[in-house]
Amino acid sequence: MNKINKKISLAKKKWKDLEDNTEPIIYVGAASCGRAAGALELLNGIDQFLVENKVFARVIQVGCIGPCYLEPLVDIKLPEQPRVSYNNVNMKMLPAILKSHLLQGVPHAKLALGNFGNESFYDIPRFFDLPMLKPQVRIVLRNCGFVDPEDIDQYLALDGYRGLINALKMSPEDVIGVVRQAGLRGRGGAGFPTFKKWTVCRNSPGEQKYLICNADEGDPGAFMNRSLIESDPHALLEGMLIAGYAIGASKGIIYIRAEYPLAIERLKKAIGQMREYGLLGNKILDSDFSFDVKIKEGAGAFVCGEETALIGSIEGKRGMPRSRPPFPAISGLYGCPTIINNVETLGTLPNILRNGAEWYTKFGKEGNRGTKTFSLVGKVRRPGLIEVQLGTPLREIIFDIGGGVQKNFKAIQTGGPSGGCLSEEFLDLPVDYESLASVGSIMGSGGLIIMDDDTCIVDVARYFLDFTQKESCGKCVPCRVGTRHMVELLDKITHGDGTPEDLMALRTLGDTIKRGALCGLGQTAPNPVLTTLRYFRNEYLEHIKDGRCRATVCKDLIEYRVIKEKCTGCQSCVRVCPTGAISGPRSEPHNLDPTKCIKCRSCYEVCRFEAIAGDAIVIRSAEKRT
Amino acid sequence: MPEPIESILAKHDRKQEELIPVLQDIQKEYGYISPESVKKISRYLRISENQIYGVSSFYAQFRFTEPGRHSLKVCLGTACHVRGGATLLEMLERSLGIHCGETTSDKRFDLERVACLGCCALSPVVQIDKEIYSRMTVNKLTEHLKDYE
Numbered sequence: 001m002n003k004i005n006k007k008i009s010l011a012k013k014k015w016k017d018l019e020d021n022t023e024p025i026i027y028v029g030a031a032s033c034g035r036a037a038g039a040l041e042l043l044n045g046i047d048q049f050l051v052e053n054k055v056f057a058r059v060i061q062v063g064c065i066g067p068c069y070l071e072p073l074v075d076i077k078l079p080e081q082p083r084v085s086y087n088n089v090n091m092k093m094l095p096a097i098l099k100s101h102l103l104q105g106v107p108h109a110k111l112a113l114g115n116f117g118n119e120s121f122y123d124i125p126r127f128f129d130l131p132m133l134k135p136q137v138r139i140v141l142r143n144c145g146f147v148d149p150e151d152i153d154q155y156l157a158l159d160g161y162r163g164l165i166n167a168l169k170m171s172p173e174d175v176i177g178v179v180r181q182a183g184l185r186g187r188g189g190a191g192f193p194t195f196k197k198w199t200v201c202r203n204s205p206g207e208q209k210y211l212i213c214n215a216d217e218g219d220p221g222a223f224m225n226r227s228l229i230e231s232d233p234h235a236l237l238e239g240m241l242i243a244g245y246a247i248g249a250s251k252g253i254i255y256i257r258a259e260y261p262l263a264i265e266r267l268k269k270a271i272g273q274m275r276e277y278g279l280l281g282n283k284i285l286d287s288d289f290s291f292d293v294k295i296k297e298g299a300g301a302f303v304c305g306e307e308t309a310l311i312g313s314i315e316g317k318r319g320m321p322r323s324r325p326p327f328p329a330i331s332g333l334y335g336c337p338t339i340i341n342n343v344e345t346l347g348t349l350p351n352i353l354r355n356g357a358e359w360y361t362k363f364g365k366e367g368n369r370g371t372k373t374f375s376l377v378g379k380v381r382r383p384g385l386i387e388v389q390l391g392t393p394l395r396e397i398i399f400d401i402g403g404g405v406q407k408n409f410k411a412i413q414t415g416g417p418s419g420g421c422l423s424e425e426f427l428d429l430p431v432d433y434e435s436l437a438s439v440g441s442i443m444g445s446g447g448l449i450i451m452d453d454d455t456c457i458v459d460v461a462r463y464f465l466d467f468t469q470k471e472s473c474g475k476c477v478p479c480r481v482g483t484r485h486m487v488e489l490l491d492k493i494t495h496g497d498g499t500p501e502d503l504m505a506l507r508t509l510g511d512t513i514k515r516g517a518l519c520g521l522g523q524t525a526p527n528p529v530l531t532t533l534r535y536f537r538n539e540y541l542e543h544i545k546d547g548r549c550r551a552t553v554c555k556d557l558i559e560y561r562v563i564k565e566k567c568t569g570c571q572s573c574v575r576v577c578p579t580g581a582i583s584g585p586r587s588e589p590h591n592l593d594p595t596k597c598i599k600c601r602s603c604y605e606v607c608r609f610e611a612i613a614g615d616a617i618v619i620r621s622a623e624k625r626t
Numbered sequence: 627m628p629e630p631i632e633s634i635l636a637k638h639d640r641k642q643e644e645l646i647p648v649l650q651d652i653q654k655e656y657g658y659i660s661p662e663s664v665k666k667i668s669r670y671l672r673i674s675e676n677q678i679y680g681v682s683s684f685y686a687q688f689r690f691t692e693p694g695r696h697s698l699k700v701c702l703g704t705a706c707h708v709r710g711g712a713t714l715l716e717m718l719e720r721s722l723g724i725h726c727g728e729t730t731s732d733k734r735f736d737l738e739r740v741a742c743l744g745c746c747a748l749s750p751v752v753q754i755d756k757e758i759y760s761r762m763t764v765n766k767l768t769e770h771l772k773d774y775e
Contacts, residue, residue: 068747220703300686383747
């Protein structure tokens with residue numbers, strides 16, 4: 001205990017030095033998303049600038065603060081000034097920002113986004129007053145974007161591992177009691193009370209018990225877990241220690257997607273530092289609790305997010321679910337009692353144990369306590385990673401935080417490929433486990449996909465079904481054969497060959513699969529189709545009866561045309577057309593031969609985004625077929 | 627010279643649970659799982675070749691043919707789909723003359739689809755080797771391809 005207290009006071013001192021910096025600090029958001037937006041190039045650019053101008057600044061790579069649409073973010077903190085954040089920085093802007101802020105000591109207010117002080121600074125507003133951030137409550141994500149994820153001292157300085165220290169002072173039963181009182185429910189999607197699962201496992205006989213962290217975030221459109229691990233890996237690891245202590249496990253396994261190389265790298269570094277600090281291994285912090293963590297990389301199978309399939313995969317088998325009971329909490333990995341918790345569930349634990357159950361119950365509402373992270377993506381103006389209290393209405397998430405939709409709002413998909421699409425009438429629905437289930441959707445792990453007029457509902461339903469059908473493990477018939485049939489029917493409709501009877505068949509199939517499938521993947525797979533049939537039936541009927549796709553997405557139902565009055569004859573489209581479908585001399589309106597057109601979109605993009613051209617190419621839904 | 631399969635195997639225990647990590651390590655080194663390596667794994671872990679194919683073919687990560695020089699991965703996650711990822715894939719299939727999951731005859735490109743790269747806010751994205759290209763359009767992508775020989 002003494003050892004860790006020493007480390008903590010050292011860490012706090014280091015943190016204070018960082019806050020009272022005597023030299024400038026530059027923070028660069030360099031999680032995967034920041035990197036995709038060009039953060040690494042900026043890091044080189046900053047180094048070069050510092051060398052060329054012979055100035056010194058400390059450069060720290062931090063994780064993701066959430067507003068992905070503002071990436072890459074570069075923050076500058078001068079001594080005795082608040083940290084100022086610049087958004088969408090590119091190599092062209094970088095010298096101007098650095099010159100003004102770093103060399104002249106004046107923030108480049110025009111390009112700045114927000115400051116992290118207590119009031120506005122040079123007319124730059126507070127970062128957390130920005131509309132996207134103001135309604136959020138950051139508990140799980142509290143450190144993301146602020147700490148260097150590769151430095152355990154920064155985590156310690158911000159009261160990291162305090163939750164573990166508190167837990168180790170209690171009996172495991174009392175820790176379970178605190179989690180019960182806090183009302184924490186599994187954040188992986190199903191929302192099962194965490195304490196119940198733990199109690200079963202704790203009371204199961206067996207020398208060896210396992211704790212598995214499910215970081216197999218396979219939902220397309222969801223990246224909450226990746227962001228948390230990349231930005232604050234110790235939060236997850238501390239949570240694992242607390243859970244392991246509570247259930248009596250001595251071994252922990254993190255099952256993580258191989259597609260997240262940066263997250264894996266940061267976890268490995270974090271685990272190494274924990275060992276150094278005596279936070280892993282035998283007799284952790286001089287208690288009787290021993291625990292070790294191993295990383296297992298997944299190999300690309302969505303179904304392995306299901307707990308029994310995940311266990312099969314760790315054992316080196318095909319990742320196919322088995323029927324339950326027995327539940328893993330009684331007989332799981334190698335037949336031993338096993339608890340599988342989601343990254344976010346585990347990441348929440350340190351906060352509960354640090355601040356107490358009562359503090360946690362202040363957030364959310366009765367039965368749905370606390371906060372939930374969501375990845376808000378699709379056709380929303382401000383996509384990103386957000387955290388809100390449970391029970392927040394969808395409207396607030398989409399319009400206040402997300403800044404609304406680019407065109408007209410059409411639908412929101414909650415819960416990833418196994419969730420439902422909800423229409424405008426549900427915008428006031430509070431986001432909690434029960435409300436979402438009552439309208440045929442699910443909370444899922446937290447993907448929120450916004451769709452607007454440009455999204456075809458039938459195409460989206462087909463997309464999700466096609467995904468689950470491909471990922472079906474093939475063990476049970478309803479899922480293997482049923483989803484395939486559903487995809488075929490949806491294909492037929494998107495090609496314009498559907499009949500009204502197909503809609504009935506889709507419903508019957510969907511209901512049957514829901515009832516008959518073995519695991520969660522099959523049981524939820526029809527949700528996107530069933531909900532869209534319920535809330536967007538008209539769009540299906542338009543495809544069937546009128547052969548029309550109003551969003552101009554379904555290829556067989558659309559055509560490309562040149563509007564002669566708008567065409568400037570610039571020939572840009574002629575150059576990019578791969579099939580020679582567009583022709584015409586310079587400065588005269590071009591012709592588009594529909595028999596040659598393969599609808600590849602090249603001309604459309606050129607016409608809209610190149611300066612000389614002028615929106616002359618349109619995509620229209622075809623006339624009614626006879 | 628890639629590390630010999632024997633020395634990769636020697637880093638792992640001779641237990642079935644090591645099968646997936648072994649396959650991953652071999653693929654990392656050689657780019658794919660060859661019939662010879664399956665034979666060697668079978669002898670080392672004492673499980674049948676059938677079983678090894680059974681497990682490895684279940685997971686999307688493993689491939690059984692030699693990869694091309696560059697890997698093209700088109701993200702077809704939900705956000706990318708909604709913003710036109712499928713059009714990008716189609717364009718690549720057409721311009722490279724191969725289907726998704728195949729390698730061009732000159733071994734220049736491998737074309738694959740992935741479920742989600744986790745960069746949804748920057749969609750649609752395409753990954754070429756280790757580089758992720760965000761907010762792609764058909765024409766931008768055509769330009770980027772020229773950088774890879």
